[in-house]
Amino acid sequence: MARSPHTPFFALIFLLLCEYATAKTVTYDFNVSWVNVNPDGLAERRVIGINGQWPLPVIEVDKGDRLVVNMYNGLGDKNTSLHFHGMFQTNSSYMDGPSMITQCPIPPGYSFTYDFTINQNGTYWYHCHTDFCYPDGYRQALIVHDRDAYFSSQYQEEFIITLTDWYHDLVEDIRFLSLYNPTGAEPVPNSFLFNDTQNVSLSVKPSTTYLVHFLNVGAFVGQYIYIEDHNFTIVEIDGVYTEPTEADLLYISAAQRYTVLLTTKNSTDKNYPIVTVVDSQLLDSIPNDLQLNSSNWLEYNASADHPQAIMKVDTSKELTPYDDLTLIPYDGIKLLPEPDHEITLTVVMGLLNNGFGYAFFDNVSFTFPKVPTLYTVMSAGKLATNEMIYGEYTHPIVLKRNEVVQIVLNNNDNGAHPFHLHGHNFQVIHRDPPYGADFFKYKGQDYVPYNSSDHAAFPPVPSRRDVSVVPPKGHYVIRFVADNPGVWMFHCHIDWHLEQGLALVMIEAPEDIQETHKIPQQQYDICRAAGVPVEGNAAANTKDFLDLSGQNRQKPSLPSGFTARGIVALVFSCISAVLGMAFITMYGLSEPKLIQKDAPNGDERSTIPGSSARDIVEPKVDRAQS
Numbered sequence: 001m002a003r004s005p006h007t008p009f010f011a012l013i014f015l016l017l018c019e020y021a022t023a024k025t026v027t028y029d030f031n032v033s034w035v036n037v038n039p040d041g042l043a044e045r046r047v048i049g050i051n052g053q054w055p056l057p058v059i060e061v062d063k064g065d066r067l068v069v070n071m072y073n074g075l076g077d078k079n080t081s082l083h084f085h086g087m088f089q090t091n092s093s094y095m096d097g098p099s100m101i102t103q104c105p106i107p108p109g110y111s112f113t114y115d116f117t118i119n120q121n122g123t124y125w126y127h128c129h130t131d132f133c134y135p136d137g138y139r140q141a142l143i144v145h146d147r148d149a150y151f152s153s154q155y156q157e158e159f160i161i162t163l164t165d166w167y168h169d170l171v172e173d174i175r176f177l178s179l180y181n182p183t184g185a186e187p188v189p190n191s192f193l194f195n196d197t198q199n200v201s202l203s204v205k206p207s208t209t210y211l212v213h214f215l216n217v218g219a220f221v222g223q224y225i226y227i228e229d230h231n232f233t234i235v236e237i238d239g240v241y242t243e244p245t246e247a248d249l250l251y252i253s254a255a256q257r258y259t260v261l262l263t264t265k266n267s268t269d270k271n272y273p274i275v276t277v278v279d280s281q282l283l284d285s286i287p288n289d290l291q292l293n294s295s296n297w298l299e300y301n302a303s304a305d306h307p308q309a310i311m312k313v314d315t316s317k318e319l320t321p322y323d324d325l326t327l328i329p330y331d332g333i334k335l336l337p338e339p340d341h342e343i344t345l346t347v348v349m350g351l352l353n354n355g356f357g358y359a360f361f362d363n364v365s366f367t368f369p370k371v372p373t374l375y376t377v378m379s380a381g382k383l384a385t386n387e388m389i390y391g392e393y394t395h396p397i398v399l400k401r402n403e404v405v406q407i408v409l410n411n412n413d414n415g416a417h418p419f420h421l422h423g424h425n426f427q428v429i430h431r432d433p434p435y436g437a438d439f440f441k442y443k444g445q446d447y448v449p450y451n452s453s454d455h456a457a458f459p460p461v462p463s464r465r466d467v468s469v470v471p472p473k474g475h476y477v478i479r480f481v482a483d484n485p486g487v488w489m490f491h492c493h494i495d496w497h498l499e500q501g502l503a504l505v506m507i508e509a510p511e512d513i514q515e516t517h518k519i520p521q522q523q524y525d526i527c528r529a530a531g532v533p534v535e536g537n538a539a540a541n542t543k544d545f546l547d548l549s550g551q552n553r554q555k556p557s558l559p560s561g562f563t564a565r566g567i568v569a570l571v572f573s574c575i576s577a578v579l580g581m582a583f584i585t586m587y588g589l590s591e592p593k594l595i596q597k598d599a600p601n602g603d604e605r606s607t608i609p610g611s612s613a614r615d616i617v618e619p620k621v622d623r624a625q626s
């Protein structure tokens, strides 16, 4: 029988459809090792490189692809692991990356393969998640391209740009958590980088639209960004497509992402500064030589002038960024119904009895368990739904499958905190004070907790993202559905605050985790190599999961009768004796504001004293600008 003349045509269509629909596997081999770099021209330092290179490779995949990263830890002196920020890791929370939560730390000389499927689009990033490591350079963009994106026909070219704070010292040498820093003053960066360098000229064509991905991969500081005489059209935040929204100034906190369309002018006579302004409200002190504002250029004409920016002024309305709470998700997902499970948390900074400055959700400063929490789920049988087995100091919260969860986050600290939830994005339904009010202009107002009977109406289609900033002395309210069984951290993305314990762990639908998760053998092998037990409760007790004796604990609270002021004074007299005033100048310490009640009892389990957040030690220096 003669073949139909149409066959080749249909075969071609079929092949095209297949090509279109078939996900591919994208494999990266990462040999992680130390390399020396000097991206700001001020100091050479060691950073964590991949295959001998830094800046690190951008991971680029298409929606639906399987991503495989074969990682070899060639650092020699550090454990590591890799987190893919914003990835939902459906049925694969064991690929999420945080050490001692969903896997064991990968010791030097060992390999580990991350392998999962990406059913998301947009702008993400990867960074190490063992100890406090990514300020040492192990972080880069991860872009999920999507030819079905509603804006995909509206641009001709694409840019990926990271912003970051930059330190000249290794995290281990900064020694942030120490007796020498009782106020917990965050290390002040030495400089700021634009796409891991400075003084960048982005060469552009006239009358062309670019899709620009901005990512703040910094460890600490948020940044404002604008381009002189140009506007952005926001189309995505943190992997969530938004209705196209025009904005002239963005504020990007640590770990947030914005993707914008940028249309160039039709003339090529001038170049325009791309201006970044550091959120200096976060800095406890500002050294004279620290450059807070930077110009990079949208370069239309390489031979024309590259002017420095004419600054917008901090003190006027000019520096009011676009309020991300008003961005409407393109998928139109409506306000989730009233919560089944409400969690109210208060962020507090305080001292424990070793004189170190810690961070707390209520009275708990996150402390790693002895067994990674996910492995506790897998080994606990029916007890997996009992919060207690995960240990008091991981601040565990067990969620039921598909319940609507609401987190009310009150901030009793006078710094802003960008909170990130793993495994989800969330609706941000309320925030106070809002952007444009006193948000970054804290002038010492009182702590304002959320009042559920006194707030503005929630938006019908709330903004969604995976990192949202809780304002100084204010609060926010977020909602999500517990539809992704797994073990997920919720933590401040200022890496210094994570180190201080500003984290908790959610165990979402533990029975479903047990059913859907098949932990690869390599993970157990890595644990054996790291000497970490893979069964048992948070105290590694496999016999009696309800017996937590021997669990890791936060340090005890200050002894009763000892005031925090006393400790600080004591510490400072010692320090002054050793280091003199130089140190105090270094951390920009002003008179610490301390309110102290007696510890409720001598129980070593008690932590920071005081029953309500208002009474709690507050040793942070006043951040009001002088």
Ligand SMILES: *[C@@H]1O[C@H](CO)[C@@H](O)[C@H](O)[C@H]1NC(C)=O
Binding pocket: 031, 032, 033, 051, 052, 072, 074
């Ligand atoms: C990783 O890189 C180091 C140094 O660049 C090299 O010595 C080592 O053989 C590499 N290891 C692997 C597994 O590729």
Ligand SMILES: *[C@@H]1O[C@H](CO)[C@@H](O)[C@H](O)[C@H]1NC(C)=O
Binding pocket: 039, 040, 041, 197, 198, 199
């Ligand atoms: C960028 O330009 C500034 C101002 O001219 C200069 O101080 C700085 O060293 C430059 N940075 C680099 C990495 O060359």
Ligand SMILES: *[C@@H]1O[C@H](CO)[C@@H](O)[C@H](O)[C@H]1NC(C)=O
Binding pocket: 077, 078, 079, 105, 107, 108, 530, 531, 532
């Ligand atoms: C790696 O992690 C294990 C388990 O926590 C620990 O015992 C070991 O000291 C760590 N190794 C390094 C090099 O930090």
Ligand SMILES: *[C@@H]1O[C@H](CO)[C@@H](O)[C@H](O)[C@H]1NC(C)=O
Binding pocket: 090, 091, 516
């Ligand atoms: C996750 O596992 C559940 C239960 O086996 C299954 O219904 C679902 O399709 C899986 N989802 C993905 C994205 O693999």
Ligand SMILES: *[C@@H]1O[C@H](CO)[C@@H](O)[C@H](O)[C@H]1NC(C)=O
Binding pocket: 120, 121, 146, 147, 148, 149, 150, 239, 240, 241, 331
């Ligand atoms: C991913 O893109 C598709 C269209 O290509 C869209 O329907 C979907 O909502 C997007 N997913 C997310 C998580 O934004």
Ligand SMILES: *[C@@H]1O[C@H](CO)[C@@H](O)[C@H](O)[C@H]1NC(C)=O
Binding pocket: 055, 056, 057, 058, 159, 160, 161, 162, 195, 202
């Ligand atoms: C930013 O740096 C990354 C990594 O080096 C690179 O892939 C990307 O092209 C750079 N972006 C621009 C706009 O040059």
Ligand SMILES: *[C@@H]1O[C@H](CO)[C@@H](O)[C@H](O)[C@H]1NC(C)=O
Binding pocket: 229, 230, 231, 246, 247, 248
């Ligand atoms: C930017 O947008 C503002 C209003 O949102 C408008 O007034 C201004 O003219 C726009 N600027 C440019 C360069 O398009």
Ligand SMILES: *[C@@H]1O[C@H](CO)[C@@H](O)[C@H](O)[C@H]1NC(C)=O
Binding pocket: 266, 267
């Ligand atoms: C260039 O843009 C300006 C301002 O938007 C407009 O007035 C002018 O007509 C444009 N010229 C051309 C050649 O498109």
Ligand SMILES: *[C@@H]1O[C@H](CO)[C@@H](O)[C@H](O)[C@H]1NC(C)=O
Binding pocket: 267, 268, 269, 301, 302, 303, 304, 305
């Ligand atoms: C680029 O700038 C130079 C110097 O200002 C100018 O002479 C030249 O005409 C410009 N070229 C274009 C294509 O606009």
Ligand SMILES: *[C@@H]1O[C@H](CO)[C@@H](O)[C@H](O)[C@H]1NC(C)=O
Binding pocket: 277, 292, 293, 311, 312, 313, 314, 315, 319
């Ligand atoms: C940096 O920008 C801020 C805010 O726009 C401004 O107040 C300040 O004067 C600028 N500093 C320098 C050195 O340009």
Ligand SMILES: *[C@@H]1O[C@H](CO)[C@@H](O)[C@H](O)[C@H]1NC(C)=O
Binding pocket: 451, 452, 453, 454
């Ligand atoms: C909460 O708001 C209601 C209504 O305005 C008010 O009556 C109540 O006193 C407020 N509660 C607190 C604790 O401020």
Ligand SMILES: *[C@@H]1O[C@H](CO)[C@@H](O)[C@H](O)[C@H]1NC(C)=O
Binding pocket: 363, 364, 392, 605, 606, 607, 608
């Ligand atoms: C925190 O406070 C709660 C409620 O008062 C108490 O039950 C718990 O033991 C405290 N936890 C710590 C670690 O102090």
Ligand SMILES: [Cu+2]
Binding pocket: 416, 417, 418, 492, 493, 494, 497, 498, 502
């Ligand atoms: Cu924080």
